[in-house]
Amino acid sequence: MLLIVLIGYICALLVPVIAKALGRSHGYLIALVPLGVFVYLSTYFNRIVEGEVISRQYNWVPSLDVNFTFQLDGLSLFFGLLISFFGFLIFVYAAAYMKGYKESDKFFMYLLIFMASMLGLVMSSNLIALFIFWELTSFSSYLLIGFSHNAKTSRNAALQAFLVTASGGLALLAGFIILGEVTQTYELVEILSIHERVIDHPYYLAIVILILLGAFTKSAQFPFHFWLPNAMAAPTPVSAYLHSATMVKAGIYLIARFNPTLGGTEIWQFTLMIAGGITMLLGAILAIQHTDLKKILAYTTISALGILVLMLGAGTSLAIQSAMVFLLAHALYKGALFLITGNIDKQTGSRDVLELSGLYKFMPFTGVAAFLACFSMAGVLPFFGFIGKELIYEAALHATVQHIALLVAVIVSGVAFVAIAIEIGYGLFIQNISFSERNYKEAPVAMLVAPVTLAVLGLVFGLFAGVLVQPLLTQVSNVVGNEDLPLELHFWHGFNLVLMLSLLTLLLGTALFFVRKGIRKIPLHLDYLYNHGPTAWYDGLLQLIKRFARLQTSYFQNGYLRNYIAVIVAFFSFMLASVLWQFDLKIFPVANFDIDNVRFYEVIILAFTLVAVFVFFKTRSRLTSIVTMGVVGYAVAIIFIFFGAPDVAITQFLIETLTVVLFVLILHKLPPLRFYPLKSFQNGLYIIISIGFGLLMTSVLLLVTEHPMVSGLKAYFAENTYILGKGKNAVNVILVDFRALDTMGEISVLAIAAIGIVALLKLKLVKGKMK
């Protein structure tokens, strides 16, 4: 099962090679990858339909409970089949569609990465692995939306989609981690078995909010819906695949997947119903208002996603079943419609519904596909969309809460769908408003296969729903609802209330189609909403972040080295102080002080050091400062001698001498030691920071020496210096034997420094080239 996910990534890496070998038609060969995945997944069909759950675990970071646990149940298989089947059709379509584009091999690479991530997402049952695939889909979506990277709108849309979905992803991660802390596991199966504990936990609310934030941003729910219409800047196959059929459904998948674990509470239900309801109505209204075909489809997609969230929120088994049926119906007709839009766009160069009409004459096959898809979208008997719509009405009728409001809302959006379906099917293809001379050609065969297949499936699934769709969708609904209920799909239920409502919807929708021009003229104060709505919030937030970044960068990274040092040391001191504060520290350990333990000559040396420091601060002479610096160094060396470190002392003498010599050598090349004054406030601040730092280091040393010294290393070297190292001087043996590699590293550092010095001395800058 790991292979099924990995194969996409592996093939993605091979795409450039294949593209080089095959030239322009490489897309058709790559389409075999999703087809292979589809066939492989289909072999599990019978076992899954019987209720079996197949899982495989591949250890990744077992110590953190992060593993690739793949699980294939009804829900995963349903999405897996959807992803791979659509993938196949889209790849075939794109192979023809992308011919005019440069670097189309990159396009297929991104698309494969996306498909693999999406498969990983729906098959993972480890939360962290799921999150990683989740973010990978956002990432590949970013690459695909921004595929025409020369256009600024593309880049902005890509960035916007990425920022919205990825920040939702971060919320999701936070939610997963809290959930993991509460349940002590990241395995979904284990979490499900103790879900009562999660629901009663005080953190339940936080978990729900965070996880739903992830789902809502991905599935474009209000108020995060705005990125989806902008994402239409992507090439049309991407819009069809990612932004209507699969990626935006990832949020729905997540909600469905977590419904058994987190669902059933009022918070869960009402959040979903409110967000879904608003999204559904908003999408429907905005779809009517627009005239760009892709935008219209984008807004109806938002509306459809709203319906799905709403139904999952309603939470009855009927509602869940209806959501899953509608999901499939929507994927089929919306995928087809997007591809049809692609054909129209490609052949006519326009996507504006006001400019297009009578296309059937020129593009009969595209037209037939459009009719079929539109019938399904409008919910006409016996198309699959009809079954989906009927179930939704029925679920709304039997909802436990607010069923009248629910019913009215779904009917309103249904009416809008009907009007848009007529607009596309009739308005674009049959209605003939004469424009200037036109002569369009039908799209090539490769670009017809996918939309026709999808549209025909919408009819076939409707006619034979009981045989073709029912078995799997029963399993899907049972996984989501966490119960065993039969699902019966027929397109004919007899003359009942729901059928009447369906007919009413069709009538109202037709009416809406005829008055749509008038409706478009109603201003609705959309400008106000656009200027002050979520898009404006997004822009404002982005500006705010940029301004903040600029502000803090210019404050902390202002180019003055001393400022950096001061900030770093002050922060370090603060951290150190906050730890030291917890100890009962005797800064003046008078009680322990033993005057007999101090030798007179030691005090002399220390006094020398302090005097040297003092003189250093007083002098303006270069030579004197260097000499005082040397004095400090020698004094330190003498302290080493006093306390049993002759090797260190010798090195220190040598190095100190060399340093002084080096300084003196370049002295005549330097200006006199000027004193550059600091502002008195800054100077005072620096004095405080310096003294505070010194005090802290003193405190640390005093604190350390208060405690007994325990060193296993000291004992080890005492034992083994001669026996293992064959040397009598422990320090030397450590350096050249026990830690010889460290010494080699040290020598390398010296060598690098030496090279740097030579370079600095020898480098000759040509005048005029300095800048």
Place this chain on the structure above:
Amino acid sequence: MDEILPFVVGILYAASLYLMLQRNFVKLIIGLIMMGHSTNLFLFSVSRLTRGAPALVDGDAEKLTGIFADPVPQALILTAIVIGFGIQAFAIVLIKRNYDVAGTDDMDKLNTTDKINAA
């Protein structure tokens, strides 16, 4: 002595940090060198001061016995001194080079690389 040295270390740290916060390039380097000294002494004191007993194995003995200075921090300090020298030497040459090229030893005039929109 264990009680006095920490104060000396603290004073050295304070002085060297204050030097590093100055605008003069030379003072910055000398501050850096002195901070090296402070840190070496700091490490040395952490391992406790043992008067006049280097970690040497006696003539015929096979092991170190009795009271002796801890060799581990000494090895660390040795390494630190040598590496510190590499940095010091580089920094000293850098002062010279910088003065040759930029004509100043004022750190405040060497801050254009971090300016936003400097380019």
